[in-house]
Amino acid sequence: MQVLILAAVFIVTAHVAWAETVYVSNEQDNTVSVIDGAALKLVDTIPVGRRPRGIRLSADRQKLYVAVGDDNRIDVVDLKAGKLEGSLPSGEDPELFVLHPDGRRLFVANENDNLVSVLDIPERRIVTEVEVGVEPEGMGVSPDGRFVVNTSETTSMLHVIDAGTLELVDNVLVGTRPRVAQVSADSRQIWVSSELRGTVEVFDVETREPLATIGFEVPGVPHELIQAVGIQLTQDGSRAYVALGPANRVAEIDAKTFKVLRTYLVGQRVWHIALSPDGKRLYTANGNSSDVSVIDLESQAVVKTIGVGRSPWGLVVAP
Numbered sequence: 430m431q432v433l434i435l436a437a438v439f440i441v442t443a444h445v446a447w448a449e450t451v452y453v454s455n456e457q458d459n460t461v462s463v464i465d466g467a468a469l470k471l472v473d474t475i476p477v478g479r480r481p482r483g484i485r486l487s488a489d490r491q492k493l494y495v496a497v498g499d500d501n502r503i504d505v506v507d508l509k510a511g512k513l514e515g516s517l518p519s520g521e522d523p524e525l526f527v528l529h530p531d532g533r534r535l536f537v538a539n540e541n542d543n544l545v546s547v548l549d550i551p552e553r554r555i556v557t558e559v560e561v562g563v564e565p566e567g568m569g570v571s572p573d574g575r576f577v578v579n580t581s582e583t584t585s586m587l588h589v590i591d592a593g594t595l596e597l598v599d600n601v602l603v604g605t606r607p608r609v610a611q612v613s614a615d616s617r618q619i620w621v622s623s624e625l626r627g628t629v630e631v632f633d634v635e636t637r638e639p640l641a642t643i644g645f646e647v648p649g650v651p652h653e654l655i656q657a658v659g660i661q662l663t664q665d666g667s668r669a670y671v672a673l674g675p676a677n678r679v680a681e682i683d684a685k686t687f688k689v690l691r692t693y694l695v696g697q698r699v700w701h702i703a704l705s706p707d708g709k710r711l712y713t714a715n716g717n718s719s720d721v722s723v724i725d726l727e728s729q730a731v732v733k734t735i736g737v738g739r740s741p742w743g744l745v746v747a748p
Contacts, residue, residue: 449705450747451712452493453721454481455738461495461506462721462737464712466705466746469723469733473511477504483525483568484743487550488532493745496523496537503535503548508747518555520546524566525609525743529592530574536590538565538579545579545588547595557595561588569610569619571634578619580607587621589637601637604628608658609701613684614666622657622671629657629671631687641687643671650676659701663708670711672699679713679724693731695722700741706748714741 449466459481463473478497481504485494493506494517501521507514519526520539523546527536534556535548544558545565562581569578570592577590585607589599604623611620618640619632631641645655656674662684663669669682678692679699696715699722703712711724719741723733 448748449710451703451721451744452484452747453714453737453741453744454484454495455719456480456482456716456740456742458738458740459497460738461493462741463511464721464735464737466710469735471735471737474738475506475511475513477506477513478502478516482742483523483538484745485526485528485535486745486747488528490747494526494528494535496526498522498524498540503537517548517550517553518546519548520544520555520558525568527568527570527577529570529577530572536568536570536577536579538568540564540566543581545577545590559588559590559595559597561597562586562600567608567610567621569612571612571616572614573616575616576634578610578612580610580621582606582608582624585623587619587632587637599637601632603630604642609660611660611662613662614664620660620662620669622660624656624658624674627652627655627657627673629660629669629682643682643687643689645671645673645676645678645680645689645692647673647676647678647692650678659699659714661702661704661711663704665708670702670704672702672713674698674700677715679711681726691729693722693724693729695724695731696720696734701743703744703746705746712744712746714744716740716742 451464453462479499483496495504503517522541562584564582567580587601604626606624654675659672697717713722
């Protein structure tokens with residue numbers, strides 16, 4: 430009897446460990462794919478607006494926010510019902526966005542009009558717009574809620590916005606065509622990817638001084654195909670993961686020493702990446718092969734490839 434009880438506990442524990450759900454925006458199909466993390470298979474496809482890209486969970490994890498660039502709005506998906514329930518204003522051509530820790534504000538990069546829109550979710554209105562550089566894309570927010578960061582692709586700058594006053598407080602020159610910015614869990618560092626330079630730069634939050642520039646090499650892959658885009662930092666601050674675009678690789682970095690530890694071969698033109706809540710898996714959106722790769726970080730291996738819609742772009746993992 431004791432053996433059976435222990436076996437049952439093990440099975441339940443194993444199931445809970447992988448009870449996550451992965452949501453993937455498909456840029457060309459105007460859909461969101463839903464992947465069951467336990468079975469590692471596609472279980473649903475939800476129609477949304479035109480050209481979905483950035484994607485985030487609501488604070489209560491009951492809704493999914495999706496930036497639909499060609500419709501100039503943020504679509505809202507009811508996750509329990511599995512369907513679109515409405516939309517929010519965003520500004521022109523929304524791309525990436527972040528949810529502030531207060532749970533009520535979205536900061537949205539509007540690529541075509543060089544603005545970051547600040548959206549009050551309960552009031553369903555844009556409360557202000559912050560002028561930034563040309564072609565804003567990357568958005569990050571400090572976990573302590575003090576500031577928001579944005580990258581402008583053409584201006585090659587990192588912009589720092591005070592989340593309280595909603596004023597632009599600093600502009601920092603970064604590598605060519607910056608794509609993504611993420612703030613570390615301790616709110617002390619800003620990581621910025623440079624697509625064309627193929628590097629990631631790390632900045633001190635308070636001084637905005639550079640701490641490191643991380644380059645990448647992949648044997649047999651020309652340097653011009655190594656394009657740094659998506660970034661994911663672990664909660665414990667030990668690791669960083671960077672999508673390398675047409676190199677079809679994800680790099681794993683020691684976030685303390687800034688050394689590249691290894692790379693993983695994934696699908697074609699890996700764009701954005703997302704960690705599982707327990708930090709044991711990494712999911713990748715592979716735009717040109719229209720699939721998602723699943724990396725088991727404990728065994729350091731790609732364990733599954735899952736077909737989704739055309740041109741998967743962004744993804745988020747819900748517990």
